[in-house]
Amino acid sequence: RAMLTALLRGARERGAAVSALYPTVAAPYRACGWEAAGVLRTVDLATAALPRHRPASHLTVRAGTPADLPAVAGLYERVTRHRNGMLTRRGELYDFFAADRGLPGDGLTLVERDGDLVGYATWQRGRGYGADSVLTVDEALAVTAEAARELVGVLGSWASVAPTLRLCPLDGDAVSPHLPLESARDHERDLWMHRPVDVARAVSARGWPAHARGAVDFGLTDPLADWNSGTWRLAVADGAAELTRVDGEAELRLDVRGFALLYAGAAPARSVAQAGLLHHSPGVDPAALDLLASGGPAQLLDYF
Numbered sequence: 048r049a050m051l052t053a054l055l056r057g058a059r060e061r062g063a064a065v066s067a068l069y070p071t072v073a074a075p076y077r078a079c080g081w082e083a084a085g086v087l088r089t090v091d092l093a094t095a096a097l098p099r100h101r102p103a104s105h106l107t108v109r110a111g112t113p114a115d116l117p118a119v120a121g122l123y124e125r126v127t128r129h130r131n132g133m134l135t136r137r138g139e140l141y142d143f144f145a146a147d148r149g150l151p152g153d154g155l156t157l158v159e160r161d162g163d164l165v166g167y168a169t170w171q172r173g174r175g176y177g178a179d180s181v182l183t184v185d186e187a188l189a190v191t192a193e194a195a196r197e198l199v200g201v202l203g204s205w206a207s208v209a210p211t212l213r214l215c216p217l218d219g220d221a222v223s224p225h226l227p228l229e230s231a232r233d234h235e236r237d238l239w240m241h242r243p244v245d246v247a248r249a250v251s252a253r254g255w256p257a258h259a260r261g262a263v264d265f266g267l268t269d270p271l272a273d274w275n276s277g278t279w280r281l282a283v284a285d286g287a288a289e290l291t292r293v294d295g296e297a298e299l300r301l302d303v304r305g306f307a308l309l310y311a312g313a314a315p316a317r318s319v320a321q322a323g324l325l326h327h328s329p330g331v332d333p334a335a336l337d338l339l340a341s342g343g344p345a346q347l348l349d350y351f
Contacts, residue, residue: 051079052271055244059274064248065310067132067241069350079271081240082304082324084311085132087215087347090231094182094212097203098225103193108201111155111167113148118164119155126188126220131253131312132345152185156201158194166194166221168202173209182209186348187222195221217348239347242307246275247290249310257286259341264293269303283338298328299336309336312344 058066070076073083102108111119120136127133151169158166166189173181182205189195199222202212213234216223243249246267262282269275280293301309305324308314316336319325327333 048079048271051076055272058244059272062248063244064252065241066244067239067347069237069239073238073240076240077304079242080269080303080307081242082307082313083238084241084307084313085239085344085346087237087239087350088233089213089215089235089237090228091181091234092212092214092227092231094203094209095206096227096230097199097206097212098196098227099200099203100196102200103197105160106165106193106197107159108197109157109159111150111157113150115155115157115164116145116150119157119167119169122164122167122190123186123188125190126217127348130346131342132347134347134349152183156198158189158197160191160194165189165191166198168198170202176208178210180209181211181213184212184214187214188217189221192221192224196225198222199225215348218346237350240307241311241313241345242303243269243275243310244272246279246306250281250288250290253288254342255283255286255288256342259338260284261338263299263335263338264297265336266297266300267303267306268300269306272303275303275306281339283341298331299333300326301336306339309339312340312342315340 066081068076068081123136152171154170154172156168156170157164168187169185171183171185173183182202184202187198187202189198216226216228260283262280264278264280266278267275278293278295278297279290282289302324305319308319308324309316316325316333320327320333325333325336
């Protein structure tokens with residue numbers, strides 16, 4: 048508790064708004080305000096079950112080189128910028144990985160249209176040709192259905208040497224509709240947890256749906272980060288939101304773990320209330336705090 052309190056304070060001082068982590072054991076983090084908000088799911092598919100299509104004449108498939116990595120990073124942003132929770136691929140960590148000027152994994156497959164990148168897959172071949180041989184796809188992303196279909200066809204072509212395809216599907220992306228996910232077998236499930244570092248900063252810094260509009264007052268209790276505790280008014284309009292402090296007691300009272308669930312879109316307010324993380328006066332509808340959950344669930348595609 049002392050360590051996490053110090054880490055939260057230091058994170059706030061350097062400008063952080065939110066925290067996410069993959070717990071080995073959830074209980075110590077839950078006791079300090081983190082709550083389970085999602086799962087990074089890795090699945091195995093029979094490579095031979097992937098659909099094969101006649102290659103599209105207007106698309107080009109080629110092997111990528113390190114010189115293509117800036118374009119790959121740009122396409123990743125095109126896919127993920129409108130989503131919630133996805134990590135940026137900029138900053139010191141990724142600069143460090145890029146410094147060796149090599150490819151991520153064993154190979155990079157690109158799909159282009161008129162010279163523009165519209166899809167890519169990074170993969171690791173593994174070893175052997177037997178029944179236990181696995182092609183691990185670190186990432187397969189596309190911005191058009193045609194590019195996604197082409198990528199899936201290329202991955203399916205490995206069936207004779209890698210009977211199993213292993214990947215992390217991204218819910219609702221262009222590639223998933225072309226995968227036989229009904230036959231997927233879970234290989235690994237990594238729970239991730241979330242909590243706010245600074246609630247006011249977390250609300251103002253994130254994007255909000257342009258159609259969402261409204262205001263709601265709520266109390267917040269955060270024993271480890273006292274700067275988050277108090278009574279707040281959430282106001283959302285025109286794709287932005289703000290938290291301001293207000294006087295008095297609110298009829299809706301959130302535990303910081305309840306705030307984490309709502310902010311990440313992991314649960315609606317009534318479910319948070321049933322879990323004992325949102326308390327309200329008799330006759331008050333807790334669903335007013337669904338405003339905090341506007342925008343759908345957050346998802347992670349990176350393990351750390």
